[in-house]
Amino acid sequence: xxxxxxxxxxxxxxxxxxxxxxxxxxxxxxxxxxxxxxxxxxxxxxxxxxxxxxxxxxxxxxxxxxxxxxxxxxxxxxxxxxxxxxxxxxxxxxxxxxxxxxxxxxxxxxxxxxxxxxxxxxxxxxxxxxxxxxxxxxxxxxxxxxxxxxxxxxxxxxxxxxxxxxxxxxxxxxxxxxxxxxxxxxxxxxxxxxxxxxxxxxxxxxxxxxxxxxxxxxxxxxxxxxxxxxxxxxxxxxxxxxxxxxxxxxxxxxxxxxxxxxxxxxxxxxxxxxxxxxxxxxxxxxxxxxxxxxxxxxxxxxxxxxxxxxxxxxxxxxxxxxxxxxxxxxxxxxxxxxxxxxxxxxxxxxxxxxxxxxxxxxxxxxxxxxxxxxxxxxxxxxxxxxxxxxxxxxxxxxxxxxxxxxxxxxxxxxxxxxxxxxxxxxxxxxxxxx
Ligand SMILES: Cc1cc2nc3c(=O)[nH]c(=O)nc-3n(C[C@H](O)[C@H](O)[C@H](O)COP(=O)(O)OP(=O)(O)OC[C@H]3O[C@@H](n4cnc5c(N)ncnc54)[C@H](O)[C@@H]3O)c2cc1C
Numbered sequence: 001x002x003x004x005x006x007x008x009x010x011x012x013x014x015x016x017x018x019x020x021x022x023x024x025x026x027x028x029x030x031x032x033x034x035x036x037x038x039x040x041x042x043x044x045x046x047x048x049x050x051x052x053x054x055x056x057x058x059x060x061x062x063x064x065x066x067x068x069x070x071x072x073x074x075x076x077x078x079x080x081x082x083x084x085x086x087x088x089x090x091x092x093x094x095x096x097x098x099x100x101x102x103x104x105x106x107x108x109x110x111x112x113x114x115x116x117x118x119x120x121x122x123x124x125x126x127x128x129x130x131x132x133x134x135x136x137x138x139x140x141x142x143x144x145x146x147x148x149x150x151x152x153x154x155x156x157x158x159x160x161x162x163x164x165x166x167x168x169x170x171x172x173x174x175x176x177x178x179x180x181x182x183x184x185x186x187x188x189x190x191x192x193x194x195x196x197x198x199x200x201x202x203x204x205x206x207x208x209x210x211x212x213x214x215x216x217x218x219x220x221x222x223x224x225x226x227x228x229x230x231x232x233x234x235x236x237x238x239x240x241x242x243x244x245x246x247x248x249x250x251x252x253x254x255x256x257x258x259x260x261x262x263x264x265x266x267x268x269x270x271x272x273x274x275x276x277x278x279x280x281x282x283x284x285x286x287x288x289x290x291x292x293x294x295x296x297x298x299x300x301x302x303x304x305x306x307x308x309x310x311x312x313x314x315x316x317x318x319x320x321x322x323x324x325x326x327x328x329x330x331x332x333x334x335x336x337x338x339x340x341x342x343x344x345x346x347x348x349x350x351x352x353x354x355x356x357x358x359x360x361x362x363x364x365x366x367x368x369x370x371x372x373x374x375x376x377x378x379x380x381x382x383x384x385x386x387x388x389x390x391x392x393x394x395x396x397x398x399x400x401x402x403x404x405x406x407x408x409x410x411x412x413x414x415x416x417x418x419x420x421x422x423x424x425x426x427x428x429x430x431x432x433x434x
Contacts, residue, residue, distance in 0.1 A: 016295025017165030
């Protein structure tokens with residue numbers, strides 16, 4: 001057994017962990033990142049949002065992200081019904097001003113390795129193949145972590161601050177009983193990369209496309225070499241009814257979704273299929289004396305609007321600021337020092353989770369697929385899709401979104417009375433509001 005010390009120990013070298021590591025190193029702290037996998041490694045979460053770009057600029061990685069071999073410019077998003085009869089395109093350039101007109105599709109093996117090497121360049125010690133095992137508490141304060149190295153030896157790391165960026169593993173929340181599944185939102189995703197997928201022509205070919213199906217939805221995320229990430233996010237009940245391997249369940253969902261079948265007619269997978277399960281959960285405690293949870297480790301609902309990396313990096317940057325301020329001020333971090341990050345995380349989750357829940361509401365979808373060009377509602381939807389939720393003007397976005405929700409409530413009432421406000425959409429994912 002050996003003992004190590006650092007100012008900040010970060011668990012996880014994904015976008016949250018590496019963002020926090022870079023910013024904390026730049027503030028002059030000693031930072032160690034524990035990452036149990038070897039990079040580069042496959043990860044889902046390939047479609048980014050425009051309002052992540054200012055943080056990429058701040059980290060000094062924007063040009064490098066753009067230059068990665070598979071990065072493709074993403075000017076917007078298509079949403080299509082299962083039979084392809086209705087398609088709506090939201091273009092980031094048409095957001096409420098000032099718009100950031102594009103984002104990127106990235107392969108996460110490349111993207112995550114780039115962000116982590118940026119942290120290393122800033123001075124972080126990055127330990128690949130090292131796995132956190134057991135937290136060590138002194139009263140209510142987290143002061144140490146037992147860790148296993150790649151040879152199986154155990155080490156004790158002592159620190160002044162600990163950031164849990166362990167993603168869906170939600171290391172601390174799982175061990176401490178703070179992680180709870182959303183009982184009505186049980187989904188499974190089957191994903192692979194394909195060659196030969198049909199892509200829309202022209203400028204919008206870099207868009208993400210979301211295709212509805214009765215059991216959930218598909219994503220199509222094109223990369224620079226025209227390979228495409230395709231995933232099916234399906235109700236667990238549909239999955240269990242099939243009782244088969246991910247590829248077969250995926251294929252069954254494709255057969256039920258003409259628009260997905262059309263796009264995949266000449267396509268073949270170039271990666272083994274992965275299944276991702278139990279990815280929707282809330283976390284009841286986000287910070288305490290000596291620690292803070294960031295990114296997916298602080299909760300996750302659903303990837304429909306590609307908000308994961310934005311939330312991960314934004315909460316990481318906020319935690320880095322709180323930790324910096326507290327360590328400079330009194331040499332430690334207390335729960336109260338992390339109040340700004342906890343409040344930001346809750347606010348982002350509230351905003352996006354409410355948008356996500358609306359997407360699973362059959363009465364909301366007709367307005368989403370056919371937004372009337374009044375009161376700048378389409379532009380406000382684009383602003384939400386672009387993650388323009390941090391600037392002071394976001395109240396305008398929120399107000400218009402609430403208007404849409406009111407319309408959905410009116411639609412529900414009308415539908416129950418046999419007089420819906422607008423014709424309903426056929427293919428609606430099963431209601432899964434948490
Ligand atoms: C099906 C699906 C599709 C998605 N699509 C999108 C999308 O298109 N766009 C988007 O923005 N987001 C998407 N997301 C969400 C996105 O993947 C995550 O929000 C994002 O990766 C979170 O980053 P993170 O740094 O918090 O966690 P991660 O990126 O998961 O990184 C966590 C790291 O911690 C490491 N780790 C875990 N436990 C330990 C341990 N005990 N010791 C050491 N290391 C450990 C892991 O190996 C991992 O590398 C999707 C999610 C799902 C489930």
